[in-house]
Amino acid sequence: MKTMKWLLRREFWEHKGAFVWAPVAVAAAMILLVGGGFLYAMTFGSPEQVQFNGHTVMQINGIPPALRYKVAHIAASGYMGLAAPVFIVLAVVVFFYCLSALHDDRKDRSILFWKSLPLSDRDTVLSKVLTAVLVAPLVTIAIGTVAALAMLVFGLIGTAGKGLNLFAPVLMEPNLYLAPLYMLAFLPVYAMWALPTVGWLLLVSSWARSKVFLWAVGTPLIVALLMKWFNVLVGHVSNAQIDVDWFLSEVVARGLTGLVPGIWLSQDHIRVMNQQEGVDPMGLLGMSYGTLATPGVWIAALLGAAMLYGAMRMRRYRDEG
C-alpha cells in the first residue's frame, strides 16, 4: 500500500506538466477568452440580446420570472459543459502518457534503477493504470470545476450587466453544488470504458522497442485495411465477408478511443439529452451506467485486463542490453 502511494507520486512527479499544467493552461485560456467575451458583450453588445453558450437565450424586453428560473436552471446544471475542452485535453494527455509509460524508462535505461528497488512489475504497471484512470481524471475534474465556475461567474456578471440578475436563482440551484460530485460519479464508468484502451496502449508501450505510437495506432488500422482488401478479393467469388464496420466500432474504437470522456454515449443518448432543458445530470448518469449492461463493455474490459497482465509479464524480462 505504501509502495503504491510512492509509485503514484512518482508518476505525478514525472508527468506533472501533462497532468496539471496542460489542463491549467487550457483552462486559463478559456477563462480569458470566454470571460473576456462576456465582459465585451456586456460593454459593447446590443442591449436586447443575451447570448449564452452561443445561443440567444433571451430578449431583454420584459422577462417573465419563469424564463428567468429556466435560464438559471440551464446555467447551474450545465455549466460543467463549459469546461469540456479541459476534458478533451485529459484524453489526449492520458493517451500519450500510456504510450510512453512503459517505454521511456526502457529507452533511457533508467528502468534498471527502478528495477534495483523492491518494486514488482505488477505494482509498477498497476500504478500506471491507476494514474491513467483515476489520478489524472481527478486532477482534471478539480481543474475543470474551477474553470467552469469561473466562466459561470463571468457569464452571470455579463447577464447582470444586461439587467438580468441570475446570481440568486443560480445559487439556489442544488445542481450548482452537486455538479463536481456528479463528475466523480462518472469515474467508474469512465474507468470501465478506458480499460481496454489503457490495456492496449500499455501493452504496446511495454513491448515495442521504438515507434510506440505507430505500433499502437497503425496495427489496428492496417488490420482493418487488410480485412477490407480481403472482402474486395473474396467478394468476387464468395459471399463470405468480414464485418469491417463491426471490427472498427467494437474493437478498434474500444481499443483506441476509450479515454475520451463520454465516449460511451451513443447518438440515441445525445438525442435524448438535446430534448431536455439544460443537462439532467441524474438522467445522464443513468444512461451512462446503462451502457455497462451491455456484454461488449465487460468483454473489452476483460481483454484490457488481460493485456495489462501481458504488459507486466513483458516488463519482467525486457532486456535492454
Next chain:
Amino acid sequence: MNAVLSARGLTKRYGKRTAVDGIDFEVPAGRIVGLIGPNGSGKTTTLKAALGLIPFDGQLTVLGFDPRTQRDDLMKEVCFIADVAILPRWLRVKDAIDFVEGVHPRFNRAKAERYIANTKLKPSMKVKEMSKGMIVQLHLALVMAIDAKLLVLDEPTLGLDIIYRKQFYQNLLEDYFDEQKTIVITTHQVEEVEHILTDLMFIREGKIVLAASMEEIAERYTEVMVPMDKVGAASALAPIDQRTVFGKSVMLFDGVSRAQLSQLGETRNPSVADLFVATMKGTYA
C-alpha cells in the same frame, strides 16, 4: 546453506550465441568478489541472471531465492548499480531520497543525506541539470544507504574522476562493508579494486577460467624479476607470461614454489591486472 550466490550449469544463450556457458560458482557471505573479464565475456549477463533481469538455463540461487520466480522477495535483500549509472532525468534529489525511503525497508535516510552533503548536489536539483559525475554520486549515495545483504556493482565508477573513484571504494570498505554483506563488482579499472577484493573470478568467453581467494592467488602465482643470465633456467619452469622491464625479464609462474623461484630473482605477488592479461592471452586473437 551459507553461499550467497551459487550457480550450477548457469547458461544463457542469445539466439545462437552462448553468452554464459554452463558455469558453476559459489560466493560465500562476507566476501568482496571481483568478476573480471574482457568486453563481451559474459560478466554482465551473469549478473543480470543473478538479479532476475533475464531468463536463463541451469541453476542459480541468490540468498536462497531463485531470481526467475522469486525476484520480488530477492530485491528486498539485494541492491545493484547497472553498468552506466543512469537515473530518470526528471528526478529531483529530494524526491529520489523520499522515494527510496518510501519503498525500501532497509534504506537509511541519514546516511544518504550524509553522503550527499559531501557533494555539490542540492536537494532541489534535477538529474537533467547534473553532470555525469554528479548523477553517479547521487546514485551511489542512494544505493550505499541501503543495507542490502548483497550489493552488485557493474562498472560502478564509470565516468567518475579519480578522486571520487578512490573515495567511493574507501567508503564502500569503511562505511558499507561488513562480514554480513557480500559485494560483487565488475570493473575495467582492475588496479583500483584489487586491494579491496577478497576473491577473484576471471571470466572468458562465457566460462570461468579462474576463481580463487586473494590468499590462494598469492600462494599460487608468483612474479619474478629474472636477471638475463637466469632466463634460461626460469623459462624451463614454464612461466605463463613474460615481459621485459629495464632489461630484466618479469616472469609470471603458476604453482611453482616461491622458495624455488626466489633463487632465480626477486619474487613478489603479481598484480591482478598482470594476472588478468596473462590469463586472457589470445582472447582478441
